[in-house]
Amino acid sequence: MHNRDKNNLKRKGVIVAHYGVAVEVLFNDTGERSTVRVKRNSGHVVGDNVEVKGELLNRQRRFSELSRMDTRGGIHVVGANLDVLCIVITCEPLPPPGFTDRAIVASRAAGLTPILVVNKSDLTCFMEYFQDIKRSYSGSVTIFSVSAETGSNLDQLKEFFKEGHRGVFVGPTGVGKSSILNRLIPHLNLSTGEISETKKRGRHTTTVSTLHLLEGGGELVDSPGFNDFGLVDTSINELAAFFPGFEKKVANSCRFRDCRHRDEPGCAVTDLLEQKQISEERYATYLNLLTELEMIDSDPKYRERRNRRKK
Numbered sequence: 445m446h447n448r449d450k451n452n453l454k455r456k457g458v459i460v461a462h463y464g465v466a467v468e469v470l471f472n473d474t475g476e477r478s479t480v481r482v483k484r485n486s487g488h489v490v491g492d493n494v495e496v497k498g499e500l501l502n503r504q505r506r507f508s509e510l511s512r513m514d515t516r517g518g519i520h521v522v523g524a525n526l527d528v529l530c531i532v533i534t535c536e537p538l539p540p541p542g543f544t545d546r547a548i549v550a551s552r553a554a555g556l557t558p559i560l561v562v563n564k565s566d567l568t569c570f571m572e573y574f575q576d577i578k579r580s581y582s583g584s585v586t587i588f589s590v591s592a593e594t595g596s597n598l599d600q601l602k603e604f605f606k607e608g609h610r611g612v613f614v615g616p617t618g619v620g621k622s623s624i625l626n627r628l629i630p631h632l633n634l635s636t637g638e639i640s641e642t643k644k645r646g647r648h649t650t651t652v653s654t655l656h657l658l659e660g661g662g663e664l665v666d667s668p669g670f671n672d673f674g675l676v677d678t679s680i681n682e683l684a685a686f687f688p689g690f691e692k693k694v695a696n697s698c699r700f701r702d703c704r705h706r707d708e709p710g711c712a713v714t715d716l717l718e719q720k721q722i723s724e725e726r727y728a729t730y731l732n733l734l735t736e737l738e739m740i741d742s743d744p745k746y747r748e749r750r751n752r753r754k755k
């Protein structure tokens with residue numbers, strides 16, 4: 445094809461890597477890849493569907509957007525058009541208190557289906573931890589028990605993605621996100637294990653998200669350093685409905701329609717607590733999230749963002 449023809453051609457593709465001033469586009473028709481220049485902060489992210497004409501890159505409407513907040517309160521989009529958030533947890537290291545519930549709420553608020561990937565099933569601490577997790581979350585989210593070390597049950601995860609899901613792993617440092625990705629995507633070779641200070645810094649300055657196609661079907665986004673996120677996309681009204689274990693009980697069961705399930709009379713959630721169907725610890729997590737959202741809500745910067753997104 446002559447260059448001139450190529451430049452006039454409009455082609456559809458998806459952004460599979462972002463390098464700051466350039467993106468890599470995978471074209472839908474031929475499966476070819478090419479690099480297209482973009483302005484810094486152009487707003488393109490991995491997973492965006494685009495129409496390419498020469499050097500022009502038109503981003504198409506997103507059906508979902510997953511954001512995280514950095515330590516300074518800045519908001520970054522991790523990926524577009526994702527449908528699954530794989531929350532990786534394990535017994536060694538244990539996630540910080542409330543991490544799992546928070547990740548599930550954030551995932552649902554962003555329109556992604558959360559799944560729990562409980563890693564390191566080869567460790568002796570695993571069995572008891574996994575029982576706990578099942579007690580708290582089965583019936584609410586799909587749970588996988590895997591080991592990146594032995595490869596156990598990773599086929600189940602592959603089967604799940606085969607249905608055509610696009611997911612991203614999130615989880616505290618050291619849970620094995622890179623190790624699992626390496627197992628699922630041959631030739632990936634992400635470095636794993638103890639991270640030295642220089643490497644840590646290096647990783648943060650060169651953070652590059654990449655979208656990988658899985659051999660059997662489905663896609664995974666590798667987003668280095670994506671360990672936690674703020675609740676920028678969650679509204680107070682949605683919190684209880686998204687909180688794992690509250691979902692079914694909450695709808696229309698409380699005396700007051702705008703019940704925040706704190707100390708209101710006739711509250712279905714505090715009933716659950718009294719019947720010991722939800723642990724004190726997880727209820728405390730709920731209250732922490734509620735307080736955090738009330739604080740965010742009183743911050744005009746976030747309120748405005750949320751109102752914008754509701755339209």
Ligand SMILES: Nc1nc2c(ncn2[C@@H]2O[C@H](COP(=O)(O)OP(=O)(O)OP(=O)(O)O)[C@@H](O)[C@H]2O)c(=O)[nH]1
Pocket residue numbers: 563564565566567590591592593594615616617618619620621622623624635636637638639669671
């Ligand atoms: N025993 C055991 N160790 C594992 C397993 N998966 C990962 N590890 C180990 O756990 C450590 C951390 O694994 P990584 O894959 O680097 O964890 P990560 O979640 O990517 O960590 P960050 O990049 O810091 O966010 C490494 O020493 C791995 O070898 C597992 O299934 N079993």
Ligand SMILES: [Zn+2]
Pocket residue numbers: 698699703704705706708710711712713714
């Ligand atoms: Zn209530």
